Amino acid sequence: MRLPCPICGERDRREFYYQGAAVALNRPAPDADAAEWEDYVHLRDNQPGDLDELWSHDAGCGAWLVVTRNTVTHAVSGAKLVSEAAR
Amino acid sequence: MGFDRLTKGFSGLRVLKEGLTGNKGWTPHWRDPAPKPEYDIIIIGGGGHGLATAHYLASQHGITNVAVLEKGYLGGGNVGRNTTIVRANYMLPGNSEFYSHSLKLWEGLEEDLNYNVMHSQRGIINLFHSDGQRDAYARRGNQMIAQGDDAILLDRAGVQKELPYLDFDQTRFPIYGGLYHKRGGTARHDAVAWGFARSADSRGVDLIQQCEVTGIDIENGAVRGVQTTRGAIRAKKIGIVVAGRSSQVAAMAGMRLPIESHILQAFVTEGLKPCIDHVVTYGSGHFYISQSDKGGLVFGGDLDMYSSYASRGNLPTAEHVVEAAMTLMPMIGKARMLRSWGGIMDMSPDGSPVIDRTHIDGLYVNCGWCYGGFKATPGSGHTFAHLLATDAPHPVAARHRLDRFRTGRGILDEEATGSQHNLH
Ligand SMILES: Cc1cc2nc3c(=O)[nH]c(=O)nc-3n(C[C@H](O)[C@H](O)[C@H](O)COP(=O)(O)OP(=O)(O)OC[C@H]3O[C@@H](n4cnc5c(N)ncnc54)[C@H](O)[C@@H]3O)c2cc1C
Ligand SMILES: [Zn+2]
Numbered sequence: 001m002r003l004p005c006p007i008c009g010e011r012d013r014r015e016f017y018y019q020g021a022a023v024a025l026n027r028p029a030p031d032a033d034a035a036e037w038e039d040y041v042h043l044r045d046n047q048p049g050d051l052d053e054l055w056s057h058d059a060g061c062g063a064w065l066v067v068t069r070n071t072v073t074h075a076v077s078g079a080k081l082v083s084e085a086a087r
Numbered sequence: 088m089g090f091d092r093l094t095k096g097f098s099g100l101r102v103l104k105e106g107l108t109g110n111k112g113w114t115p116h117w118r119d120p121a122p123k124p125e126y127d128i129i130i131i132g133g134g135g136h137g138l139a140t141a142h143y144l145a146s147q148h149g150i151t152n153v154a155v156l157e158k159g160y161l162g163g164g165n166v167g168r169n170t171t172i173v174r175a176n177y178m179l180p181g182n183s184e185f186y187s188h189s190l191k192l193w194e195g196l197e198e199d200l201n202y203n204v205m206h207s208q209r210g211i212i213n214l215f216h217s218d219g220q221r222d223a224y225a226r227r228g229n230q231m232i233a234q235g236d237d238a239i240l241l242d243r244a245g246v247q248k249e250l251p252y253l254d255f256d257q258t259r260f261p262i263y264g265g266l267y268h269k270r271g272g273t274a275r276h277d278a279v280a281w282g283f284a285r286s287a288d289s290r291g292v293d294l295i296q297q298c299e300v301t302g303i304d305i306e307n308g309a310v311r312g313v314q315t316t317r318g319a320i321r322a323k324k325i326g327i328v329v330a331g332r333s334s335q336v337a338a339m340a341g342m343r344l345p346i347e348s349h350i351l352q353a354f355v356t357e358g359l360k361p362c363i364d365h366v367v368t369y370g371s372g373h374f375y376i377s378q379s380d381k382g383g384l385v386f387g388g389d390l391d392m393y394s395s396y397a398s399r400g401n402l403p404t405a406e407h408v409v410e411a412a413m414t415l416m417p418m419i420g421k422a423r424m425l426r427s428w429g430g431i432m433d434m435s436p437d438g439s440p441v442i443d444r445t446h447i448d449g450l451y452v453n454c455g456w457c458y459g460g461f462k463a464t465p466g467s468g469h470t471f472a473h474l475l476a477t478d479a480p481h482p483v484a485a486r487h488r489l490d491r492f493r494t495g496r497g498i499l500d501e502e503a504t505g506s507q508h509n510l511h
Binding site for chain 1: 334335338343344345346347348392393394395396397401403436492493494506507508509
């Protein structure tokens, strides 16, 4: 599996660290209730198909990316910097 | 019963008689019934856990108006593709008593099922490679003894005596010793599914294959039944036991679970003469191995470490596993690898399973077994059947609740890596 880093280009999967579904970017407000925090920290859609994920290009430029990857075929259909995705 | 067992069940006499008469007397192990319009309990998933649940519902609770619905064939999921290790060397309260209970069920399973599941208590040796690891294993061993299981702390010479073929001179992770769990071992994975299936079927449970659940019917907060590729089936209670597909099936009831699906690969070599007597684990190198009764060396390592619904892995993990194998056990380089495969597993944030009711009346989940659910097969079925039959958690599974993630109380983080998805 190879991932297209927007800065470095396509690189081997082993250069990246995986953090899971990109839901981590939607942090609830500090005073959100327990259900919202549970949802954010632990619950996942986890359906087969396209998934937005967080990967860090550890052994490359060090950037955090949002990569859209199909969890059934491993085909990657997009990758952008978190700083751009968050905008 | 005694005579019936000799003529219909399995026995030495029966095997001898069939051997002398051309093995013509064997019959199918279970019926192939069409679904009835309604059952008391529907179990979604004909894997090891679902079939065990059906067996214990019938044998322990006398509930036999039960259907197990399986989208493929019985035992075609993870129960048929794991590395077959059975052990009770857990440490945290909650996990300790659960796996201890499960191992005791394994020890009586062949008699209970009248089926040879080839449960082989060949012993497991978990290697350690530093002082800190030795202390952690000593503590774990004490906990295992305290919970009524067995553990022996071996020093380097002790390991050398048991496993002379390891590379003791390696500099990467020198071998300091190992934790020896003698009652641990392996079992024949397919036979476990078949034994539970045959027992449940013979007690009247309908095992329905090629029947995929495509919807769960809910009215006024209570389950009414399921939609399947073979029509609608009504039920008062429904248990979801679908291993790596838990999130998919739970979504049919509008639920989200604390689960990410990941792939775990395994590998097997050509058949060899007996050379590895135990199960050996090499945690620091992410590698473990045993030899199957057919002679193949069966081994694996870590997850591929990203979400996956593909029943195959990627090569970097295969390479990593093989590197670790060569470091620990150079002789393995002479064996030819025949096959590798992957299974989809539910990974929970704390690495421990969930056996619980849901907020929907009559809907129950049994999920999150991660890469360790095979050893749990009897324990999972036993405690889930108890929950389905009585609506109360079985005492040894009382901590495997869904709400532990919301409250943070009772998180069962066996590896002490934190309750975070990508760490388990
Ligand atoms: C490579 C590998 C190695 C492993 N090694 C070990 C080990 O050494 N020791 C250990 O303890 N554990 C091990 N495990 C984990 C263990 O295999 C699993 O945790 C356990 O088998 C899961 O329970 P099960 O047997 O019921 O699952 P499965 O056999 O997967 O059963 C689930 C069933 O549900 C069915 N299903 C799914 N969706 C639907 C639907 N919509 N409708 C109807 N049916 C459906 C599936 O077809 C499947 O048959 C390993 C796993 C893998 C992949
Ligand atoms: Zn980069």
